[in-house]
Amino acid sequence: MIVGDGILLAYKGNSKYVEIPKGVETIAPACFLNHEEIEGVAIPDTVTIIGEEAFMGCTSLQNVNGADNVKKIQDRAFKNTNL
Numbered sequence: 001m002i003v004g005d006g007i008l009l010a011y012k013g014n015s016k017y018v019e020i021p022k023g024v025e026t027i028a029p030a031c032f033l034n035h036e037e038i039e040g041v042a043i044p045d046t047v048t049i050i051g052e053e054a055f056m057g058c059t060s061l062q063n064v065n066g067a068d069n070v071k072k073i074q075d076r077a078f079k080n081t082n083l
Contacts, residue, residue: 006046011035016060022046027054029074036060043067050077057081 002010006025011018011032019042020027026049032038034057041055043066052074055061061081 027051029053045069
């Protein structure tokens with residue numbers, strides 16, 4: 001994961017389960033775009049914004065845990081997922 005200034009900018013992994021680090025406040029647009037292997041993600045309470053197309057195309061995504069303080073989910077953030 002590439003994180004800068006509280007923004008999760010990119011994900012270069014291939015895990016089925018992703019745990020976003022505490023301290024991340026924003027998941028950048030298209031951060032996880034087309035990562036078809038992701039089945040679940042844990043979003044810490046520090047995240048308040050999920051960017052446009054952040055998880056779009058994550059066709060195996062079935063479970064999102066946490067995200068209790070998310071205030072804004074931008075367009076198509078979860079398009080083409082199982083959610």
